Amino acid sequence: MNARAPHLSWLLYPLLALLGLMIVTAALVGIITILIFPQLPSLDVLTDYQPKIPLRVYSADGHLIGEFGEERRNVVRIQDVPVVMKQAILAAEDERFYQHPGIDTLGVLRAAWSNFTSGGKRQGASTITMQVARNFFLSSEKTLTRKIYEALLAFKIEHSLSKDEIFQLYVNQIYLGQRAYGFAAAAQIYFGKPLKDISPAEAAMLAGLPKAPSAYNPVANPKRARLRQLYVLRRMHELRFIDDAGYKRAETETLHVKRDVNDFGTHAAYVAEMARQIAYERYQEDVYSLGIKVITTVVRDEQEAAYVALRKAVMDYDRRHGYRGAESYADMSNVKSEQDEELEDILTDIDDSDTLLAAVVLEASPARVRAYLRGGEIVTLAGDTLKFASRMLEDKAPTNKRLRRGAVIRVVKDEKGQWQITQLPEVEAGFVAASPIDGAIRALVGGFDFNRNKFNHVTQAWRQPGSSFKPFIYSAALEKGYTPASVVPDEPIVISAAETGSQAWEPKNYDGKYEGPMTLRTALAKSKNMVSIRLLRSIGPHYAQEHATRFGFDADKHPPYLTLALGAGSVTPWQQLAAYSVFANGGYRIQPFVVKQIVDSHDKVLARFDPSVAGDESLRAIDARNAYIMDSMMHEVTLRGTAARAAVQLKRRDIAGKTGTTNDYVDAWFCGYHPTVVGIAWIGFDQPRRMGGGETGGSAALPMWIGYMEKALRNAPESYMEAPEGLTTIQASDPSGNTPVRELIYKEGLPTESPSPEEKHVLPQQAPAPVQEVKPRPVERPTAEKKN
Numbered sequence: 001m002n003a004r005a006p007h008l009s010w011l012l013y014p015l016l017a018l019l020g021l022m023i024v025t026a027a028l029v030g031i032i033t034i035l036i037f038p039q040l041p042s043l044d045v046l047t048d049y050q051p052k053i054p055l056r057v058y059s060a061d062g063h064l065i066g067e068f069g070e071e072r073r074n075v076v077r078i079q080d081v082p083v084v085m086k087q088a089i090l091a092a093e094d095e096r097f098y099q100h101p102g103i104d105t106l107g108v109l110r111a112a113w114s115n116f117t118s119g120g121k122r123q124g125a126s127t128i129t130m131q132v133a134r135n136f137f138l139s140s141e142k143t144l145t146r147k148i149y150e151a152l153l154a155f156k157i158e159h160s161l162s163k164d165e166i167f168q169l170y171v172n173q174i175y176l177g178q179r180a181y182g183f184a185a186a187a188q189i190y191f192g193k194p195l196k197d198i199s200p201a202e203a204a205m206l207a208g209l210p211k212a213p214s215a216y217n218p219v220a221n222p223k224r225a226r227l228r229q230l231y232v233l234r235r236m237h238e239l240r241f242i243d244d245a246g247y248k249r250a251e252t253e254t255l256h257v258k259r260d261v262n263d264f265g266t267h268a269a270y271v272a273e274m275a276r277q278i279a280y281e282r283y284q285e286d287v288y289s290l291g292i293k294v295i296t297t298v299v300r301d302e303q304e305a306a307y308v309a310l311r312k313a314v315m316d317y318d319r320r321h322g323y324r325g326a327e328s329y330a331d332m333s334n335v336k337s338e339q340d341e342e343l344e345d346i347l348t349d350i351d352d353s354d355t356l357l358a359a360v361v362l363e364a365s366p367a368r369v370r371a372y373l374r375g376g377e378i379v380t381l382a383g384d385t386l387k388f389a390s391r392m393l394e395d396k397a398p399t400n401k402r403l404r405r406g407a408v409i410r411v412v413k414d415e416k417g418q419w420q421i422t423q424l425p426e427v428e429a430g431f432v433a434a435s436p437i438d439g440a441i442r443a444l445v446g447g448f449d450f451n452r453n454k455f456n457h458v459t460q461a462w463r464q465p466g467s468s469f470k471p472f473i474y475s476a477a478l479e480k481g482y483t484p485a486s487v488v489p490d491e492p493i494v495i496s497a498a499e500t501g502s503q504a505w506e507p508k509n510y511d512g513k514y515e516g517p518m519t520l521r522t523a524l525a526k527s528k529n530m531v532s533i534r535l536l537r538s539i540g541p542h543y544a545q546e547h548a549t550r551f552g553f554d555a556d557k558h559p560p561y562l563t564l565a566l567g568a569g570s571v572t573p574w575q576q577l578a579a580y581s582v583f584a585n586g587g588y589r590i591q592p593f594v595v596k597q598i599v600d601s602h603d604k605v606l607a608r609f610d611p612s613v614a615g616d617e618s619l620r621a622i623d624a625r626n627a628y629i630m631d632s633m634m635h636e637v638t639l640r641g642t643a644a645r646a647a648v649q650l651k652r653r654d655i656a657g658k659t660g661t662t663n664d665y666v667d668a669w670f671c672g673y674h675p676t677v678v679g680i681a682w683i684g685f686d687q688p689r690r691m692g693g694g695e696t697g698g699s700a701a702l703p704m705w706i707g708y709m710e711k712a713l714r715n716a717p718e719s720y721m722e723a724p725e726g727l728t729t730i731q732a733s734d735p736s737g738n739t740p741v742r743e744l745i746y747k748e749g750l751p752t753e754s755p756s757p758e759e760k761h762v763l764p765q766q767a768p769a770p771v772q773e774v775k776p777r778p779v780e781r782p783t784a785e786k787k788n
Helices: 002-039 083-093 105-118 128-137 144-160 163-173 183-191 200-207 222-238 244-252 269-288 300-320 341-348 466-479 520-526 529-539 541-549 562-566 573-584 624-640 644-650 697-712
Strands: 055-058 064-068 293-296 357-364 368-373 378-382 407-413 419-422 428-434 441-445 487-490 516-519 595-599 605-608 656-661 667-674 677-684 727-733 740-746
Touching (some): 083 128, 083 163, 183 200, 269 595, 300 441, 378 419, 441 697, 487 529, 516 520, 624 644, 624 656, 677 697
Antiparallel strands (some): 368 378, 428 441, 595 605, 667 677
């Protein structure tokens, strides 16, 4: 015994020292706990959780179309969190959450051992409860004092709240990158879907984010995010949350990650911004944190149809005018391979435009182009897919536009799934549609890409309306006694310098051709400039100016000169929408509106827009008979006039409208309607310039309108305006043929005696106002509309 005493003492002293250290440590912890615990913050912020909830904007049929706020958050109850999401979080962050008291002792020991054997602090042991404590009460600094506070707060939280309550706080509060707070918001921001619909693979990707949202962000770092996702899936498999088959499926599932945080599955960014401005005017900065909801009037399917139609019209125009070459050039000197992360860095600051994806050319020749896409995909283009860009692949192409290694280009998949070279268009456009009965906006697209150009061309762009303004001149003429059967010469005219006050003006028809005398109905269908000018001369520019204000146009934007006949004033598509609604609804002026109501986070109505409805005689803008006759004349435009393709493509005859193209093809319009919906389409450059010969309202803008109406009118029965009282039918001859035509006129417009044979060839069955030469006031030098 005595012989072994020295050996025993050698073991005993270290054990006693360790025991003493443990006693001292326990005493210190006890003292710290006694001193600090009473100073811990109140848990009121947890028990009465009032998170910042952003302003949300919805379509009329309940789809989220916009979200505004520093913190993107959508609070969910724990019972509404799908099981797979809970399991992914537990596997990634805290598998023993439902067993430990706030601090996972086994986890701490495991992390300590891992860090000791690996030679550094590589593994943490923060539980979900500790993360809740840190997120609500503490900073992220890594100090001993903070860790002690964190542990003590974790114990206090566990003592005050149930496990599910703690988990619910975690699920809603944790930051997950891309301004997403909580997993419900992250599901929407990263995958564009509600939390309840995510797959195991998507759940694993989201669950991997809390560890380092910037490092494992699938938008900013797709490769690292993928590695983290695979780790979480492996842990889920090890913990038997998913079986072997589910594990394999999740491993191979292709995730479709949204790059744009404002992509909500419905392309309504301009509408959402309009709604935000309206809400902000009322609630100021509080609007971004109180969970207020704005319900708009737009319908998702029609909004999407308008978006697709506008982009197609713009891209078709752009393609007609050729490829302009490389967008820019990247420095490829540091790129060592085709999967070099340098390529990903090059594309970081270059945004995609929906399906128009940015790519970096790896090699280029007239026969083949290979390009790197964000995320690592390499596409090869050859043969017909290079036709559009072939000119910029030749040696004689401009050096600063030629496609070569390092060129930044755009690619898009065509209808057959093949990659094609494309480009960002320079031209812009706007489209808006609404009910003519109450003015509720059904679809609005303010430009090609909101992220590239936030200027709303529907509400902010003042452009010349061209021939789309002619119906308002004709409407004024009806009030002066003209009828659709009135005949006016389509012949050259010269306005003398004495009349213009500056210099002589010799306007022309767009094609330089003249057809002689024709009825107003035919002249409007063919958009004859000479007839419109003579008509305006007869009724007087001042009268026409005043009449136009009844439709909502600003008098000061439409000076009373003869150029008014050719649409040389200024309008916005929003104004055109209100104005054409007057024709569509029987003569009532309505106010377009985009926000239906505003509600709080509990769906209590805070504000509601009560529209004026057509039929209220206080809204009467023009005589119902005027609206009816103009409606019948604009039907001719879509049946046999400048917009005849509309009736053919839509296979219906109950649509009406007017094309418009300004001088030198600068602005192209089509403004048209059905009794249930009015649509306005415009296309042109922000800095007004010539779009090119032949780019008329009928060729450039009308396809946009048709694209939308194909969806909007799909289930609409054919219908027409009901004829009002006070009209009568007359027999009239058409100068273009011998067949008598029946035409409607105001009853009081019936001639008191038959016109003489000499008068018949000028104004058959004319109303009291004949075509006469009325000298206008002096005008500035005008320009004539080239095509209609």
